[in-house]
Structures are given as structure tokens and as C-alpha cells.
Amino acid sequence: EKAGFKHFMAKEIAEQPAVLGDAINHYVKKDGLDLPEGIDFAGLDRLTLVACGTAYYACAVAKYWFENLARLPCEIDVASEFRYREPPMPAKSWAIFVSQSGETADTLAALRYCNEKVEKTLAVVNVPTSSMAREADLALPIHAGVEVGVASTKAFTCQLLSLAVLALKAGVDRGHITETQLAAHLEGLRALPGLMNTALGTADEIAGLAEKLAEAQDILFLGRGPLYPLAMEGALKLKEISYIHAEGYASGELKHGPIALIERTVPVIVFAPHDRLFDKTVSNMQEVMARHGKVLLVSDARGLREASEGTWATLKMPEVAEPFAPILYALPAQLLAYYTAVAKGTDVDQPRNLAKSVTVE
């Protein structure tokens, strides 16, 4: 069942180009987006996205998309906080619940709360027969296929894809994306499986770096814009399976505290495609290097040309359409966690203390 791979997680990481391609084919047709009836974001005042764990980080990326591509005010929350805070919900709002299993207790409770309060609830799930799919007004399957590894990988990138498609639809509905712009964004999405294949080509290099990372006590992840949630996801993945303490920060937050942690033994992994915020991230990275932090810069050819000097290591990603960079950069984040765990000899598919689906609080 592992198809020759040592772990389900390795198989599920490697599957992503094919799986994402399949998910794209479900929602992106030659002449545009193909979504279930009843999804129209035109008159909304606000969108709320609720989830737990990795699914929450997918929501945190999507917030950038809904705000930038559709100018739709967007709140995100972890389900365990949302459900007990019982926040007021504007009548003209929708709420989206993101969950691989569709059974996570807190997310399901948040969905039930919103079913009474908002115009429409939408479940973005991998299991189409799940409680959330049944109880939400609308269900959108992410088409990732069965995910066995406790550490979520292909479900994360497929959650991102589904949310990207929804954000594009919102942009069109709200008049912020023209037909020409939509066509360009869809090209950007269609290019992803090929780019992911290229990214998977860094696996051996990452395995080499992981030997060193496995010796660390603490590892920091940095990113800006939509790469900030990816930094948090990278840290979650790493701590989950390698048991190394890791934190994801917005690059700009570094000098507000975490920079005090920097010393020779602390690796700092920076996700920084050459986007409009690149120079800002580089200056944060230089602050780390000035304090002898070991920087691993993950960027594209242009970014590496401009900013490799003084880093401990670099990883080259192909160029990617700017908004969708987190979908591609998820792969090195997953591979770094995977190979570090393998180097430490942990139980990658069944990490201690964790369950695949958290159906009790």
C-alpha cells in the first residue's frame, strides 16, 4: 500500500503533483471555474474561516487570497476558540469550515453554531460522507484521496487549492477579477503540478540538510504575506513528527522578541519567493545572520541570486504565480519535516500522542 515508499507520509508527499492535478481538473475547466450551484460571494459583508491544526493554516493562507483577490473582509479562527467565544456574526456573511476528516469535534461544533447564525455554511472536506459535509449547507470535496499519515500533507495542498478556487470565484463575483485576470490566475494554478514535480527534485538535498537539522533543539520558520502561515505550518509539521521544538513567525515580528533566541545552534528556515515583500524578508534574514543564526533560504533563482550570501544553505524552487507560492513551498516544508524525522528515527506515520482525527475535545 505504501507503493515502495518507506512511509505513507513519503508516498503522500510524492503523490501531490498527480493529486493536485486531479483536484484542479475538478474545479477548473477550459472555459473557467466549475463550482457547485449556489456559491456566489457578491453581496457578502464578511467571510469567516474556521478549522484546527494544518487545516487552520490553510485558512490563514486563504485569508490573504480572499482579501487581496476579492476584497472580501475575512476572519479566521481556530475552532476550539471560536466555538466557545460565540462571536457575533453579521447576517450577510458566510462561514467556511475546513477539515480533512470532516469529523473534528471542535470544527463540527463551530459549524453547528454558524448553521444558526449565517446565511450559508460551506464544508471544505476530504471525506465527502463526513458529518461536516452532511451538516453544512454546501460541501466542497478537496479530492485528495485517502490520507493515512497523521501529518497532513496532500490534504493541506488540496485544501489550499480548493480555497484558492473559492477566492477566485469571490473575486469574479465581486467584480475585482476580470476575465483576462481570471485566465492568468487559472494558468498559474494549472502550472502547479509541474512545478511541484520540480520541487520534489530537491528531496535528496533536503535529506542531506535534515541530518544537521536533526541535531537542533529549536528551529524557527519565517515568512511574510501568505508565506507567514506556511512558516507556521512548516513548524507544526516539524514538531509533530520530529519532536523538535519549532515556531513559525511573520518575518516582521522577529525583532519583537524571537530574535533573542538566535545563536549558532538555531537554524532559521526562511520561505521567501522573489515577491514584492522579498527585500523586507531579506533584511530580517540579515538580522538573523548578523547574530550567527544558521539560515536556510528557500527561494527562486532570482531570490537566491540576490540574497544567498552568508546563508548556511539554500533550496531552489521554480518561479510560481505570486499568490499561489504557498501551495508550492508547502513541499519543501513537508520534506524538511519528513527527512528530519527520518534522521531522528521517529515513528513518522504514527507520531507519539497524536491521532489522525480528533473527534473528542
Ligand code: M6R
Ligand atoms: O481532520 P481535520 O483536518 O479537521 O484535522 C485537523 C487537525 O487535527 C490536523 O490538521 C492536524 O493538525 C494534523 N495532524 C497536522 O498535520
